[in-house]
Amino acid sequence: MTNKNKLSPEDARKFINDDPWNWLPGRHCSSVRKRCSSVHLGEEEGIRILRAREQAALTPVSPEQIANYANEFLAALGIPEVETPRFAFPPGLTDDELDRYLEENLYEPISASGGNRKDLVWMKFTDQGFLGVVAASADINFDIRKDGETDLGKRTVAGIIVHGLKQTWDRSFVLAFPLKSIPEDLTCSGIETGIGNYLISQDVPILDYYSHRYF
Template structure:
């Protein structure tokens, strides 16, 4: 394992010694952050449902709290690296944003830790990528029934790019003392 991998593993172990923050609080913090970067804040309350594969999911403020387990189709391995998963199309249509990859998603461990803050249309619960390996290294498992998806709308990209918003969400959660197992991922480390 290289120096970067050792640093990430050491930080994952440190983060796992902290108490996890309730998922509802994490969701509220992300809505709070996103309200700082739009001209017209949205109340962080349930505003509707989105249907994904025939199942209702809660739309709360700027995001979706997904509580059902889904298999997400991977991105193509050819440019522009999009997925043909209809769930992304449903999210894009509901939130009226132009590019499928303009989402930030947050996945959790079964013990309630934020596992990672990610962007793009590559939602997964893999153990073969960096985040998955970190989760395994601290004897955790992904919670496949709780996933947050925050579409990056034109109201947000008016001021920030998707990667900046991903980084901002991660840093905001850290500023609120939310442990993140893959602490460096949202910084593209």
């Protein structure tokens, strides 16, 4: 266990069901893509970038500790813990090669074992050790905005944020949690939300702070 007090099933579900508006200060728009709520909104930065800068001023938490917290959350819901959530990549893979590596070494083995590859919570980190995003489904990527790029329609919000903080992705690994025996009244996306909220409650900085709440 990582805490003195064991996380109860009731408390774990509170992190899933928490009203996302409780986490959105003021009336700022949360998107970083649209003009009305872009990375820069006039003289004022959009809330997702402002929050990311606040998070980046904190001390990052190690991937090992974050994995412990995530497994603690899963255990509270009766979902099997993941013994080795750190999924490493060979160095120097292109994006296409990375996609093939994921298919052959992560997604396909999940399917072959009778699981649903989309029932997957994953996390990626920056070169400065920060947790960048808590995400779900079989769409692991290291997308990031390029210098001088203005058309951001195909970029992920996390990639825009990380670039704006002058960081980049650590492409050497992700944390991956294939979910098994999900309770019938829960979904992968709900568990993603709960894990992200639980990490925040444990003082884990998350640069894309609102992503797991689907803002």
